[in-house]
Amino acid sequence: MACRAVRTLGAVLIALGVWPGGWSPVGPSTAHAQCPPYWNRLGVGTTAAIYALADYDGVMYAAGWFTTAGGQEAYCIARWDGAAWSAVDTGMNGYIYALAVYDGALYAGGSFTTAGGSAASRVAKWDGTDWTAVGSGVNNTVSALVVHDGVLYVGGSFTTAGGAPASRIAAWNGAAWSAVGSGADNTVSALAVYNGVLYAGGSFANAGGAPASRIAGWDGASWFALDSGTNNTVGALAVYNGVLYAGGSFTTAGGAAASRIAAWDGTAWSALGSGVNNTVSALAAYDGLLYVGGAFSSAGGASASRIATWNGAVWSPVGSGANSTVRALAVHNGLLYLGGSFTTAGGKLVYYIATWDGPGWVWSALGGGISASGTSSIVYALTVHDGVLYLGGQFTTAGSLAANRIARWNGSAWAAVGSGMNGNVTALAVYDGALYAGGSFTTAGGQAVSNIAKWNGSVWSAVGSGVNGAISALAVYDGVLYAGGAFTTAGGAPADYIAAWDGVSWSAVGTGVNNTVSALADYDGSLYAGGTFTTAGGAPASYVAAWDGTGWSAVGTGVNNTVNALTVNAGFLHAGGTFTTAGGSAANRIARWNGTAWSALGSGVNSTVVALGVYDGALYAGGSFTTAGGSAAARIARWSGTAWSALGSGVNSTVRALAAYDGTLYAGGSFTTAGGLPANYIASWAEHTISFAAGGNGSLTGSALQVVGEDCSTTAVTAVPDVGYHFTGWTGDYVGSDNPVTLTNVTADMTITANFEINTYTVTFAAGAYGSLAGATPQTVNHGANCTAVTAVPNVNCNFTGWTGDYVGSDNPLTITNVTSDMTVTANFASDTYTVTFLAGPEGSLLGVTPQTVDYGANCTAVTAMPSVGHRFSNWIGDYVGSENPLTITNVTANMTITANFGSRIHTVTFVAGELGSLQGDTLQEVDYLADCTAVTAVPDAGQYFIGWTGDYVGNDNPLTITGISADMVITANFADHPPPSGVPPAPRLVVGIASSESDDGMIYDTGDELLFLL
CATH class of the missing domain: 2.60.40 (Immunoglobulin-like)
Incomplete structure (x- = not known):
């Protein structure tokens, strides 16, 4: 429900709305992060929490969720000039959580969608006269505002700003929105500037895409963490004495204990003593101290109610503090202002805002404050009639209206029911189209009545002569209205504690019971009565009995103490009271009857059940208990059919009546708070599954x-x-x-x-040099599926060498199976290679690489044939024939084997005849290494003489045979016309074999004779 839907009469609210989080008073409604099912306060109930304060243009502005300020209509924002409150135009239609002054204007952020009656999405600007939108705003709640480097920074739970992505934090430069990096992954609740850097706190775990637990810094370009941050939400930031302070719901900072508040000096975290015992919501430096506000009740281990100070070394309370959460702190005109959900400060009524005069240590309220009140005293009974909720009890006003002991609520406003009664109304029921009220009154609408009256929609009337004592219960059974209570006569005739009204007259219900009837219910064809009695119809009936229209009967063995409430749900009769056994078995204050036997509802509750009701198919119990099913449940709890659960943090005093109305559960009683916030005697519980x-x-x-x-x-x-x-x-x-x-x-x-x-993945195949691919690429493949085959196709005279990348192997074609990620796979190729093998034949070796791997068309490196000593390279044979040495094979296109052949070394021995002679024999000889040449004879001309050999051989052997030749040789035969020197042998003799014994001169020689010829 929007703020505008709430109507005020003077200074008080008369409408129903919503409060964020847990149990709450009823008032205007809007979103609030992760609030559980909540309680509402009715009409005048408190709709007054202040979440933000700011000094603008010499005036203090207070904002939150309220509809009046100092008796004036003021929707969610108001201003205080030091003497009186006034509205800020027509205000907003939703919560305001943050205020800041930027570029000469006041900016407000929250969950509203209109400001001054015009669209403004969660952030708006006030120029002192009018509200305007800030661009197209943001798409979810704004929780924090701060100005830094000429820019307004906005934090919250939004994900877009100006229609563009901006995750939980954005910047407004006066003309346009921009993101702050990639922002945070959860709500930003607090902003502050420290040492020229912007700091953000909240419930996020990452900032800028990197870990940053609940707090991070922005240096203008990137986000950074503050050590390991905190272990829970940071909701407030402030700078004091050159240090950044963070408050929230955390218990560690930087990995070390720090209870709800910690200090960051730019390098490390430190605790503030033992901290505080509950959430910190606000921080402010004032008068040389750090003021800390929140929901705590102790600071530094000593009592400090919702506000305390830290002087850098020790904690101190601020007077007697406030009676509920302090949510905002600001300094204005030398005073510290506090806003929140409190109604008293220093024991004085202040209504959600107060000032603290440090030197005087005095709390002050601001004019009439933001005021609201609810029905007074106690609500005992609730029922629905003609689309309206009726309340009966011990009160004289509802909203701002006089409403004596009975009032009605139509979902938006209170109304009196005639002039009401002169005494308490404790029971309500609808019978025959009219509303009946029972209690302990003697007049209704100014007419004399006796503890019961009828309302026909216009006037009150008596119900016969009534009964002679208080009525505690009313119920319709078998077309008749039954009343139970502490009376003994009805219509002037005896009727012990229970009587029937048929629309004309009263009658007793058998002989009745022997003590007060506190509860009545129609179940399984009988009327059931519960109370303090122990007999019914004169027979034992322990605190509960059944009337079938003709007689009374016990309900099993009953229960062992008072029954205060009865109701039917899920086929069972449920009873609540002060008993601890039902049917002889343990059943703590609540039990159910199935028509034949009693059974407990889990472990029950730990104190009295006063009221029972049914809402949304579940059973609800109200009373004075504080646990249900062994777990905390303050005065009200839900039974699902199998287990108990609490309704938020419950209420602060007894719940005495329950009723479902307009899709909501209503509770009435003697409580003054619900969910920790003011809710005077009536509240509603709304929930969604x-x-x-x-x-x-x-x-x-x-x-x-x-x-x-x-x-x-x-x-x-x-x-x-x-x-x-x-x-x-x-x-x-x-x-x-x-x-x-x-x-x-x-x-x-x-x-x-x-x-x-x-998941689908992209499998990309790529071809390296010297080849191509056949098949689809890229391919989109489902998780765990196979891609289709791809074949690596090498170029001519090239070959495929294998796949590399996200798959390594040589399968070709390739099908990748069980694909679970994107993949890039490359086919690798190489030019064809050939092996060129060089071999050395006998009597030689090779110099160079062999074998060699040579790319197609390339050249091998040179190889030299090296003959052994005394040998020579002859030639290459095999796949190459030739005598080049060294040898380089060019343009290799096949495997080759080439052999180097060697032979003995051949030396040339040259014989030369000098003048005056000649030679007989082979004068140019090729001789193997170390072999001998054939003999050569030096033959002088006639009359000349051989005088010796010169050159590579010197001597006078003749004929001459050179032995053991190891080099080429040139040898000259020398001749002279004189005999050789002494020692030179005479010229050789010519020996001629004679073939015939007869010579030309007629001489006869025998065969074998030697002849000496002188040449």
Whole structure:
């Protein structure tokens, strides 16, 4: 419900609305992160919390969720000039959580969508005269504002600013929005500037895409973490004495203990003594001290009610503090201003805002404050009639209206029911189209009545002559109205504690019971009565009995103490009271009867049950207990049929009446707070069931079934895809892709499904040099599936060498199976290579590389044939024939084997005849190494003489045979015309073999004779 829907009469509210988080007074409603099902206060009930304060243009501005200030209409924002309150135009239609002054104007941020009656999405600008939107604003709640380097920074739970992505933080330069890096992954709740750097605190775990636990810094270009941050939400930031202070709900900072508050000196975290014992919501430096506000009740181990100071070394309380949470602190005109959900400060009524005069140590209220009140005293009874909720009890006003002991609420405003009664109304019921009220009064609408009266929609009238004592219960059974209480006569005739009214006259119900009837209910064809009696119809009936229209009967063995309430749900009669056994078995203050036997509801509750009601199919119990099922449940609890659960933080005093109206559960009693916030004697509980489900191929983390309040938020739920699948979005009553998702502004039951699809991957094949591919590339392949085959095709005279990249192997064609990620695979090729092998024949070796691998068409490196000593290279044979040495094979196109052949070394021996002679024999000889040449004879001309050999041989052997030749030789035969020197042998003799014994001169020689010829 918007702020504008709330109407005021003078200084007080007369409408129903919503308060964020837990139990709350009723007032204007809007989204608030992760508030549980909540309580509302009715009409004048408190709708007054202040969340933000700011000094603008010499005036203090207060903002939050209220509709009046100092008796003046003021929707969610008001200004205090030091003497009186005034409205800021027509205000907003939703919560304001932050205020800041920028570029000569006041900026407000919150969950509103209009400002001054015009559209303004969560942030608006006030120039002193009019409200204007800030561009197209942001798409979700703004929680914090700060000015830094000429820019307004905005933090909250939004994901877009100006229509563009901006995750939880954005910047406004006066003309346009911009993101702050990639922002944070969850709500930014606080902003501050320290040492020229912007700091953000909140509930996020990452900033700029990197870990930053609940606090981070922005240096203008990038986000950075502050050590390991804190272990829970940072909700407030402030600078004091050159140090940045952070407050919130955390218990560690930088990994070390720091209870809800810590200091960051630019390098490391430190605790502030033992800190405080509950959430810190506000921080401010004032008068040389750091002031700390929140929900705590102790600081530094000593009592400090919601506000305390830190002087750098020790904690101190601030007077007697406030009676509820301090949510905002600001300094104006030398005073410290406090805003919050408190109604007293220093023991004085101040209504949600106060000033602290440090030197005087005195709390002061500001004019009439932001005021609201509710019905006074106690609400005893609730019922619905003609579409209206009726309340009966011990009060004289409802809203600002006189309403004596009875009032009605139509969902938006209070109204009196005639002039009401002169005594308490403790029971209400509808019978025969009229409202009946019972109690301890003697007049109704100015007419004399006796403890019971009838309202026909216009006037009150007596119900016969009534009864002679208080009525505690009314119920309709078998077409008759039954009344139970402490009376003994009805219509002037005896009727012990219970009587029947048929529309004309009273009658006794048998002989009645022997003590007070406190509760009545129609179940399974009988009227059941509960109370303090021990007999019914003269027979034993322990605190509960049944009337079938003709006689009384006990209900089993009954219970062992008073029954205060009866109701029917899920086929059972439920009884609540002070008893601890039912049917002889343990049943703590509550039990159920199935028509034949009693049974307990779990372990029950730890103190009296006064009221029972049914809402949304569940049983609700109210009373003075503080636990249900062994767990905390302050005066009210829900029984699901199998287990107990609390309703937020409950209420602060007894719940005496319960009723469902207009889709909401209402509770009345003697309490003054619900959910920790003021709610005078009447509150409503609204809730919605949010069911999250996982579609196929995924699951959820977080609470899949949540119960949240009207306009509140769920806790985060994360869609977790199975391996090989991915989350595609939420469908059902919410459509989106945020993951995790937190639903805000919940206004109805919702069923939401997380959807998943199989992952697809891109498999890209690439061809390296010397080749190409045959087959599809790239390919889109489902998780776990196979790609289609791809073949690596080498160029001519090239070859495929294998796949590399995200797959390594040599299969060709290649089919990659069980694909689970994107892949890039390259086919590698090489030119064909050939082996050129050189071999050495006998008597030689090779110099160079052999064998050699040579690319197609390339040249091998040179190889030299090296003959052994005394040998020579002859030639190459095989796949190459030739005598080049060294040898380089060019343009290799095949494997080759080439052999070097060697032979003995051949030396040339040259014989030369000098003048005056000649030679006989082979004068040019090729002789193997170390072999001998054939003999050569030096033959002098006639009359000449051989005188010796010169050159590479010197001597006078003749004929001459050179032995052991190891080199080429040139040898000259020398001749002279004189005999050789002494020692030179005479010229050789010529020996001629004679073939015939007869010579030309007639001489006869025998065969074998030697002849000496002189030449």
